[in-house]
Amino acid sequence: MIPEIGHYALILALCVAFVQGTVPVYGAAVGNPRLMALAIPAARSQFFLVLIAFGCLAYAFFMNDFSVLYVAATSNSQLPLHYRLAAIWGAHEGSLLLWTFILTMWMFAVTVFSSHLPAAMRARILGVMGLVSVGFLLFMLSVSNPFERLIPAAVEGRDLNPLLQDPGMVLHPPMLYMGYVGFSVAFAFALAALLGGNLDAAWARWSRPWTTVAWCFLTIGIALGSGWAYYELGWGGWWFWDPVENASFMPWLAGTALVHSLAVTDKRGGFKVWTVLLAIMTFSLSLLGTFLVRSGVLTSVHAFATDPKRGLFILSFLAVVIGGSLALYAWRAPRVGLGGGFAPVSRESFLLANNVMLIAATGAVLLGTLYPLFLDALDLGKISVGPPYFDSVFVPLITPVLFLMGIGPLAQWKKAEVPALAKRVRWAAGVSVATALILPLVLGEWTPLLSLGFLLASWIVSTAIVSVREQLAHMTGGGLIGRLGRLPRSYWGMLLAHGGIAIFVIGVTMVKGFETEQDVRMNVGDTAVVGGYVFRFDGVQNVKGPNYTAVRGTFHVSRAGRDLTVLYPEKRRYLAQNQVMTEAAIDSGLVRDLYVSLGEPLEDGAWSVRLYHKPFVNWIWGGCLVMAVGGVLAVSDRRYRPAWRREPQMVPAGAQLVGR
Amino acid sequence: MTPRQKRFAAIGLGLVTLGAATALVLNAFQSNLVFFFTPTQVANGEVPKGRSFRIGGMVEEGSLRREADGLTVHFVVTDTVQRVPVTYKGILPDLFKEGKGAVAQGQLGADGTFIASEVLAKHDENYMPPEAAEALAKAKASGAQSSKTVIVQPQ
DSSP states (O other), X not given: OHHHHHHHHHHHHHHHHHHHHHHHHHHHHHTOHHHHHTHHHHHHHHHHHHHHHHHHHHHHHHTTOTTBHHHHHHOOTTSOHHHHHHGGGSSHHHHHHHHHHHHHHHHHHHHHSOTTSOHHXXXXXXXXXXXXXXXXXXXXXXHOOTTOBOSSOOSXXXXXXXXXXXXXXXXXXXXXXXXXXXXXXXXXXXXXXXXXTOOOXXXXXXXXXXXXXHHHHHHHHHHHHHHHHHHHSSSOOSOOOOHHHHHHHHHHHHHHHHHHHHHHHHHHSOOHHHHHHHHHHHHHHHHHHHHHHHHSSSOSTTOOOOOHHHHHHHHHHHIIIIIHHHHHHHHHHHHHOOOOOOOSSSHHHHHXXXXXXXXXXXXXXXXXXXXXXXXXXXXSOOEEEOHHHHHXXXXXXXXXXXXXXXXXXXXXXXXXXXXXXXXXXXXXXXXXXXXXXXXXXXXXXXXXXXXXXXXXXXXXXXXXXXXXXXXXXXXXXXXXXXXXXXXXXHHHHXXXXXXXXXXXXXXXXXXXXXXXXXXXXXXXXXEEEETTEEEEEEEEEEEEOSSEEEEEEEEEEEETTEEEEEEOXXXXXXXXXXXXXXXXXXXXXXXXXXXXXXXXXXXXXXEEEEEEEEETHHHHXXXXXXXXXXXXXXXXSGGGSOGGGSOSSOOOHHHHXXXX | OOHHHHHHHHHHHHHHHHHHHHXXXXXXXXXXXXXXXXXXXXXXXOSOTTSOEEEEEEEOTTOOEEOTTSSEEEEEEEOSSOEEEEEEESOOOTTOXXXXXXXXXXXXXXXXXXXXXXXXXXXXXXXXXXXXXXXXXXXXXXXXXXXXXXXXXXX
């Protein structure tokens, strides 16, 4: 009964979505306020309907209702409750429901925070989101219904893939989808502007916070996925340039470009058409990512059933969304206008260069991801494009972006002078070059890549310091702390996000440059030295988990005769699918991770063992977290608060200087 | 700068970036594409010399042998028609098993042994790496074809 209610709620949601996607948009076109006003109740009721459906599926998982095919395929009565609930998005059908649910959540948020928008604009935004929702609901109801019954019911479920039985599973997919789907708001704003034909600085100011929030979620989602792969796959890597990872990284790159392009549209009214195109691109890449990952085209832990009907639906949906929005773009963009002019050396031009490079990088990743699929589809042979390709293409393309990141915020809008700019950054440049030359030597090894990494990281940090100093010099009155506090939050947010990149770069540089990996055979009592740490193997014992049995190894780690920690890596056998999983043991620290995972049992109680020493690896994810915090800080800036909630006191004296 | 010059500058910048990106991509593609071959293709000498490639197929039952160091392993990958001996030093993925599909990346040694630098993990018990599945299917298809030609020949 409950699953049928869920199914019925989805059907109703489809009807509502259809109304929401057509009537308000028509109302906006003919200027009928009553039709336009329909958007809000439609969006809200759609949200509640999908919420009901989601709740019904959750209930089926909670009750172990194996008469629902999807539950029987992805859950098991032995599975702990939190993983049973996370199993809702453990496979294709449920993850689509999660996608749709999050889409309606964003819609609901738009209805709540859009009272300051013109009615026609709001109607169009919600209308576009409604149409996207129609696509997803149709897809679910026609070829991938999560409520499909299994008659007769299964006695026991097939269980969630053991790889997915991890806290990462609870957080990573919802965060990632919040990011993907969040870009649908930016997309809807862009299409609404095209439909309405008016795109001004106010439009950019309205859509900026939405874009930034989505970007923050995506950043966190990608970082979680990377961290999860690091400790769960047992290979010690944090990024594999796997097509699935690329699928989430491409919208991030395009979204990053969009965030910066929106800044220009907001502050200077420039880049209008380009911003709209970027918004379309970003959301299209999000859709492409979702479908690449979920369609089974790519073979990975993320890919499930391969049903040709689904593939066809997905391709047609992508064609309609991308083709339709680009056609609208081609038709209406000329009316939007180009925006203000700027000199070849100015903050605008630096941001434009940053955008071009980011998109070039996106293109290179897209090519490397799709090329093998094309060759395969055309039956021209099977190839794989591995990390060496991406490393050798991505680093040169992204290096100029990081360089511009330092200089862009210092340059004046509209027109900057090269000599003056060079003078302002001379000590930052000096410090960076010195760091790049000396620091690797201090650490014991000098390679061009190490040097480049340190150069870029210290360049970003030192130029940020120059920027803060200059801001303070322009302000009068108040102590140092007071003056720092008067700098607007969007400015701090920018610095923090850029600082996150610097932290990330340091992490990557240190891991790539100084990690030690060793596969060794260890008898009980043997020791092995990795990165100056002594690992002693004290044998294994059998342990029992809720739905698995495991062999647990004991490793004593010491350094220079001093005991540091004991690590317990496991080799688990999950009972439902009789599948073996390696569970690495990691001692995490600010400046290094120690990582042990069990290989295979050899004769006489010996094991093959994988030992890693990973310096600064946590800085990689820490950097992502700092970026996201920067984004949140920027969004909390008073300039984005709707007028009716803004405090009567207007912009403080210092803020105007920053906006230079 | 006039708007016209500005537009040219912007287009120029775009073209330069595009050109640089294309050059990088082509260069990287040239040296980093990894092609896939079946054991039959390896036996026919179709594989590139001194270059990394992938092979896939079934790990032959009873072929897995481990050296005394516990890390170096030897096994045979087969598509049921041809066999390729493989040597790998390192820890095998969890789901590596005799009689199951596997994909290995590496180079062909002078003695015809495939020196693997990487053995790819599968993600669940029943899943066959698509390359491995294809190698088996191809071998089967060519087997079927040759028997068909026998039937066709009398015509």
